Amino acid sequence: MAKRPSTPDDEQRTGTAGVRELPLVALRETVIFPEMIVPLQVGRDKSVAALNAAVESGGPIALVTQRQPEQEEIEDPSELYSVGTIAKIAQVVQLQDGTVRAIVQGQGRIRVHGFVHTSPYLAAHVEELHDSTPEGVEVQALLRSVQAQIEQYVANGAPVPPEAAVAARNITEPGLLADMVAYSPDMSTEQRQELLETIDVEERLKLVSGFLARQVEILELKGKIQSEVKSEMDKTQREYILREQLKAIQRELGEDDPQQADIHELREKVEQSGMPDEVRTRAIKEIDRMSRIPSASPEVGVIRTYVDWLVGLPWNVSTDDRLDIKEAAQILDEDHYGLEKIKERILEYLAVRSLADTIRSPILLFVGPPGVGKTSLGKSIAKAMGRKFVRMSLGGIHDEAEIRGHRRTYIGALPGRIIQNVKTAGTNNPVFMLDEVDKIGMDFRGDPSSALLEVLDPEQNFTFQDNYLEVPFDLRKVLFIATANLLDPIPAPLRDRMEVIQLPGYTQQEKVEIARRFLVPKQMENHGLTAKQVEVTDEVLTELVQAYTKEAGVRNLERELANIMRKVARSVAEGRKRKTVVDLKKVEEYLGPPRFEYGELEAEDQTGSATGLVVTEVGGDVVAVEVTMMEGKEDFILTGQLGDVMRESARAALSWIRSHAAELGIERDKFEKHTLHIHVPAGAIPKDGPSAGVTMATAMVSALTGIPVRKDVAMTGEITLRGRVLPIGGLKSKILAAHLAGAGMVILPKKNEKDLRDIPEEVRKQIKLVLADSMDQVLEAALRRRPKPLKAVPPTVIEGGEKLPKPEPQSPVRRSNFPPTGDQPPVVVKGQ
Numbered sequence: 001m002a003k004r005p006s007t008p009d010d011e012q013r014t015g016t017a018g019v020r021e022l023p024l025v026a027l028r029e030t031v032i033f034p035e036m037i038v039p040l041q042v043g044r045d046k047s048v049a050a051l052n053a054a055v056e057s058g059g060p061i062a063l064v065t066q067r068q069p070e071q072e073e074i075e076d077p078s079e080l081y082s083v084g085t086i087a088k089i090a091q092v093v094q095l096q097d098g099t100v101r102a103i104v105q106g107q108g109r110i111r112v113h114g115f116v117h118t119s120p121y122l123a124a125h126v127e128e129l130h131d132s133t134p135e136g137v138e139v140q141a142l143l144r145s146v147q148a149q150i151e152q153y154v155a156n157g158a159p160v161p162p163e164a165a166v167a168a169r170n171i172t173e174p175g176l177l178a179d180m181v182a183y184s185p186d187m188s189t190e191q192r193q194e195l196l197e198t199i200d201v202e203e204r205l206k207l208v209s210g211f212l213a214r215q216v217e218i219l220e221l222k223g224k225i226q227s228e229v230k231s232e233m234d235k236t237q238r239e240y241i242l243r244e245q246l247k248a249i250q251r252e253l254g255e256d257d258p259q260q261a262d263i264h265e266l267r268e269k270v271e272q273s274g275m276p277d278e279v280r281t282r283a284i285k286e287i288d289r290m291s292r293i294p295s296a297s298p299e300v301g302v303i304r305t306y307v308d309w310l311v312g313l314p315w316n317v318s319t320d321d322r323l324d325i326k327e328a329a330q331i332l333d334e335d336h337y338g339l340e341k342i343k344e345r346i347l348e349y350l351a352v353r354s355l356a357d358t359i360r361s362p363i364l365l366f367v368g369p370p371g372v373g374k375t376s377l378g379k380s381i382a383k384a385m386g387r388k389f390v391r392m393s394l395g396g397i398h399d400e401a402e403i404r405g406h407r408r409t410y411i412g413a414l415p416g417r418i419i420q421n422v423k424t425a426g427t428n429n430p431v432f433m434l435d436e437v438d439k440i441g442m443d444f445r446g447d448p449s450s451a452l453l454e455v456l457d458p459e460q461n462f463t464f465q466d467n468y469l470e471v472p473f474d475l476r477k478v479l480f481i482a483t484a485n486l487l488d489p490i491p492a493p494l495r496d497r498m499e500v501i502q503l504p505g506y507t508q509q510e511k512v513e514i515a516r517r518f519l520v521p522k523q524m525e526n527h528g529l530t531a532k533q534v535e536v537t538d539e540v541l542t543e544l545v546q547a548y549t550k551e552a553g554v555r556n557l558e559r560e561l562a563n564i565m566r567k568v569a570r571s572v573a574e575g576r577k578r579k580t581v582v583d584l585k586k587v588e589e590y591l592g593p594p595r596f597e598y599g600e601l602e603a604e605d606q607t608g609s610a611t612g613l614v615v616t617e618v619g620g621d622v623v624a625v626e627v628t629m630m631e632g633k634e635d636f637i638l639t640g641q642l643g644d645v646m647r648e649s650a651r652a653a654l655s656w657i658r659s660h661a662a663e664l665g666i667e668r669d670k671f672e673k674h675t676l677h678i679h680v681p682a683g684a685i686p687k688d689g690p691s692a693g694v695t696m697a698t699a700m701v702s703a704l705t706g707i708p709v710r711k712d713v714a715m716t717g718e719i720t721l722r723g724r725v726l727p728i729g730g731l732k733s734k735i736l737a738a739h740l741a742g743a744g745m746v747i748l749p750k751k752n753e754k755d756l757r758d759i760p761e762e763v764r765k766q767i768k769l770v771l772a773d774s775m776d777q778v779l780e781a782a783l784r785r786r787p788k789p790l791k792a793v794p795p796t797v798i799e800g801g802e803k804l805p806k807p808e809p810q811s812p813v814r815r816s817n818f819p820p821t822g823d824q825p826p827v828v829v830k831g832q
Helices: 045-057 137-155 163-170 174-183 189-197 201-231 235-252 258-272 277-291 298-312 325-335 340-355 374-385 417-425 448-455 492-496 508-526 538-548 555-573 584-591 644-659 669-673 693-705 731-740 750-758 775-782
Strands: 016-027 037-042 061-065 083-094 100-117 122-129 364-367 389-393 431-435 479-484 499-502 534-536 580-582 609-616 619-631 636-639 674-679 713-715 745-749 768-772 827-829
Touching: 016 037, 016 045, 016 100, 037 045, 045 061, 045 083, 045 100, 045 122, 061 100, 061 122, 083 122, 083 189, 137 163, 137 174, 137 201, 163 174, 174 189, 174 201, 189 201, 258 277, 258 298, 277 298, 298 417, 325 340, 325 374, 340 364, 340 374, 340 499, 364 374, 374 389, 374 431, 374 479, 389 417, 417 431, 448 492, 508 538, 508 555, 534 555, 538 555, 538 584, 555 580, 555 584, 580 584, 609 693, 609 731, 619 693, 619 731, 636 644, 644 693, 669 674, 674 693, 693 713, 693 775, 713 775, 731 745, 731 750, 745 750, 745 775, 750 768, 768 775
Parallel strands: 016 061, 364 479, 364 499, 389 431, 431 479, 534 580, 609 713, 636 674, 713 745, 745 768
Antiparallel strands: 016 122, 037 100, 061 083, 083 100, 100 122, 609 619, 619 674, 768 827
C-alpha cells in the first residue's frame, strides 16, 4: 500500500476512451467507486451549481476527491487527485438549510486533464479509463484468494454486514470484487484513492489482498485479547453471558422470538385484509424474505413498513351510499343555498347508482372565484351520499412523487398522497377533493399534473400503481372532485378528463339569504352568543353586501359578521343585559364608514367614457374605458397595462370607425390631425382579452362625435373589422357584476342569448338586456342620440312575465363568412 497517488501530470493512459467536458464536484474524505450507489450531502455553492448543471443537461457528473479536506475553494487541478469517478445522478433533493442531498451511482473511472472553468462551478476535461484485465490463471487465483479472505474477514467480526461474504462469493468480475473491498470502514481515504487509481486489475487485486491479510491479522489478535480478558471475568459476569447465550439459543429454536411473532402476526393480517390474490402473493413473498433476514438488519424495518401499508389499505371496504334521493337533496339544501346545477348532478348520479351498481364515479371540476363554497360543497356531497371525505391541496406541488410516491429503494420512501388519503379514509369509495388543481407547478422533479392523468381517467385508474406499493389499486369507486379558480391554467389533457361545472358567484339576494341561514348562526355559535343576546336584521345584511364587501363569494361577508359578533361579545362580557339589535347605525359604529359605493357607474352621462364588463379570479367586475382626443398625428395611444389581445381589439375598433366615418358623422380630418388616447383605469393591474372591443369602440365614437354615453349602460362583446359583435364567455359573472354596480342596461352579443337562462330571474327583472349583433345596434342602445338614425323597426322588448326569446339555431358558417352588417335593430330583454 505504499504506491504514491498520481497527479494530473502523470503520463499513464491505460484504456482511455476519449476526452469530454463534465461538471465536477470536489469531495472531502470520500471516494466513489464504479457501481457504488451513495448519498452525497453538498453544501458549497460551486458544488450545488455543478449538480444543477448536470441535472439540467441530463448528463453525468465527475466526482473527484480533494487532497486537503479542510480546503474550502478549489482553484487548481493540482488540489485534486487526478483520478476520480464519472457518476449518474439518480435523485436531487433541496434541503431547508440551503444544502443539496443527491444520490449518485458510479459508472467508471476518469482522469482529470485540467479545468475548463472554475465559475460558477467547476468543469473539467476528463478522460474515461477502462480496466486492464490480463488473462490467465493468476488473476483467477487472486480472485478466489480475495473471496476467501473476505469470508475470513467477515467471520472474524469485521464491521460489515454478514451478507458481504455472500455477495463477494457471487461476484465473478475481478475488478468489481476489488472495488467492493473499498466499502470496508477500515480502509482510509488514501488507501481508497490508491485503489481507485490502480487501473490494472491484477495489481488492484494484489493491493486488496494485502489489505485484507493485515485486517484479518488485526481481527484475530483482537479476538485473542478479548478471549483472554473474558477468561478472567468473575462468576457473575459468566452467569450473565450464559443467560444471554441461552436467550440466543431460544430465539434460534423459535421459542419466544419477537421477530417470529411479528411474522406470524403479519401473515394473519394479510389473510384477513381481503386484498386481491396478486397483492397477497406479493405480501407473502416479502414476509418470507423478512423471515430470512437477521432482525438487526435495517431491511427488516423497510419490509415491515411496506407490508403494513399493504395490509392497511381498504381493498374491499366500502361505505353504503345513501340512495334516498329526497333525503340527499334535503341534506344538500340544508348545507348550501342555491348551486342548483351541482346539486342536480349529484342527485342524478345517486339516481343512476340506485339502478346500476357498476356505474363509474364521475370526476367533477368546480370552477369559480374564492369564497363561493367549492370546498365546503365537497363535504356536503360526502355527507349527502353517506361517504367519507378526504381533501388534498395541490397548490404549490412541484414533485410528481407527491402523487405517485417514491420507490422503495430510497431511504424513508412512502406512498403518494393519493394512497395515503385513501388509507386515511378507511374506505375505497370516499369523496376525494383535489383542491386548487389550477395551481400545480412543475420542475425537474416531474410534472404532477401528468401524474394526475391516470388518477382522473376512469379507463385507467382501476389499475393505479403507486411507485412505493408497486401493485395496482382500484380507484374506480372514488368520487374525485377537483376545484379551481380559473380554467385556463389547467392543462388541456387533464381538463378533458373532468366534467366542468361553473360556480360564477352569488347574487345580492343569495348572499343575504346565505348570511341569514348559515353565516349569522355560525358566527353566533363561534362567539358564544344566543338569539336572546344579538339580532342582525336583513337590512344590515344587505348593507354589508353592498357597502362593506365586494366579492363573488361570501368569505369577506363572513369576516365582517365575525367582526360584529366580537363587538357584541365584548359588550356582553362587560355586563350588558339587554339584547343587542344590530342596525345600520351600529354597523357604521362597529365597522366604520362604508368601504364601497353601491352603483359604481357614472353619476352623469359622459362623453368619451364607456363601462365594460370583465371576469377576474375573484369573479366579474366593471371597468371604465376612457378616450380623449388631442392634436397629433399618431393613430392612438393605449395605456393601463393592456395585453396584446386587448390592443388588437382597440385597433380593430378604430379601423371599423374610420371605415364608417361618414355614416357616423365623423369628419376625415379628425383622424389626420388628432390622436386618440385610450386609457383603462387601475393601471397597476394587467388586463387582456377581446371582450372589451365594443366598449372601446363605443367610447371612441363618443369622443369623436361628442355624443355622450348613457350613464347606466354596461357592455361586453368582441368586435370584428366588419362591425360584427361576437360572443364572449363568463356572461353570468359579468351580468352579476353589472347588477351589483347598479347598471340599468347591459349590452351583450346576440349569440350569447342561449346563456341568459343561467341568469337568476331576480337579476333579469332589474336589468334591461340588449342583444346586439352589430356595432350599429350597440351604438343605438349606448349613445344618447345617433348622428344618423337607424333605418329599422323598433327593437323588440320583452317585459313582465313573458318568456325569454328562443335562441336562434347556430349557423354552421365560419366567422369569416358572417353576412355584412345590416340595419336590424338589437333585441331587448327587459323585466325578465
